[in-house]
Each structure stands twice: as structure tokens, then as C-alpha cells.
Amino acid sequence: MKAFCVNCGRDEKTIISKEKRVFKVRNVEVEVIVTVLKCQKCGEEIYDYKTEKANDLLINDAYKEKVGLLTSSEIKQIRKKMGLNQESMSSLLSLGKKTITRYENGSIQDRTQDNLIRQIRPFNSFLYPQIKEYMDKSPVISYKNYMEHAERKSDKKISFLIQALPV
Numbered sequence: 001m002k003a004f005c006v007n008c009g010r011d012e013k014t015i016i017s018k019e020k021r022v023f024k025v026r027n028v029e030v031e032v033i034v035t036v037l038k039c040q041k042c043g044e045e046i047y048d049y050k051t052e053k054a055n056d057l058l059i060n061d062a063y064k065e066k067v068g069l070l071t072s073s074e075i076k077q078i079r080k081k082m083g084l085n086q087e088s089m090s091s092l093l094s095l096g097k098k099t100i101t102r103y104e105n106g107s108i109q110d111r112t113q114d115n116l117i118r119q120i121r122p123f124n125s126f127l128y129p130q131i132k133e134y135m136d137k138s139p140v141i142s143y144k145n146y147m148e149h150a151e152r153k154s155d156k157k158i159s160f161l162i163q164a165l166p167v
């Protein structure tokens with residue numbers, strides 16, 4: 001592909017290279033292999049929005065992993081296991097409509113929200129049909145309400161998990 005090189009002052013062919021670099025996210029250093037576009041002629045780095053966005057996701061995920069937060073893809077996995085779309089998962093956790101979308105795109109969740117997302121993990125296997133049924137009927141529910149419903153529906157003892165929920 002061709003892109004504008006500031007150094008050459010015109011469109012030039014680009015080369016893609018993978019480079020290991022250190023970034024600082026919220027005062028934590030992370031080492032990430034990022035994609036860098038360079039001018040084939042002079043070697044100058046070329047800014048590319050899509051490449052930068054993909055790099056940002058990798059960098060933030062490296063941070064999340066390092067400090068023990070769920071990565072973007074882990075959040076996505078949990079959601080998929082629940083059979084939910086991003087909006088339903090946000091409602092389930094009483095978060096803003098676009099919150100899960102943002103996390104999956106690389107935004108960093110705080111610890112409270114991270115814990116909340118982790119808590120829905122154990123239920124997917126045996127509660128899946130109930131989750132689906134309930135979410136279909138009432139897309140906007142709180143996590144606590146959902147859990148109470150799930151407890152009524154399920155013969156498994158999960159009340160201890162309700163007690164663990166933040167108020």
C-alpha cells in the first residue's frame with residue numbers, strides 16, 4: 001500500500017514491520033510487539049489510523065494482563081459463552097449501554113467492573129437456557145435481579161454468589 005510520507009513529501013510505498021516496544025499505561029510499563037508502517041524509500045514511520053488502533057488494543061490488553069484485569073478478548077469470550085450481545089451484557093451488569101463494547105475495543109475497566117464481569121463466569125454452563133430466556137424477556141435488568149431469578153429457576157445452590165455481589 002502507498003501512504004503519505006512526511007519526510008519524502010509524497011505518497012510512497014510502505015513496508016510493515018513488527019517491533020517490540022515499551023509503553024507506559026497508567027504508570028505501568030508494558031512490552032508489546034506492535035505493527036509499524038514505514039516508508040520504503042526513507043524508513044520514516046508513517047501514521048496509519050487502523051494500525052494505531054490495533055496497536056492500542058494490544059497495548060491496553062498487555063496492561064490489563066499485567067495488572068490482573070480481564071483482557072478484551074477474555075471479556076468477549078465470557079460474553080459469548082453467555083450467549084449475549086454487547087448491549088445485553090452491559091444491561092446485565094447495570095453498566096452503560098456501550099460499556100462492554102468499549103472494553104472489548106480496548107478501554108480499561110476499573111477493578112469493580114472487572115470483578116463484576118468475572119462473577120458471571122461460573123453460571124454459563126448450567127444456567128444458559130435460563131439466562132437466554134430471561135434476557136429475551138427483559139433486556140434491562142440488574143445483575144442482582146438476574147441472580148435472584150436464576151436462583152429461583154435453578155435447583156443448584158448459588159445463593160452464596162448473590163451474597164458476594166456488591167450492593
Ligand SMILES: [Zn+2]
Pocket residue numbers: 005006007008009012039040041042043044
Ligand atoms: Zn519517506
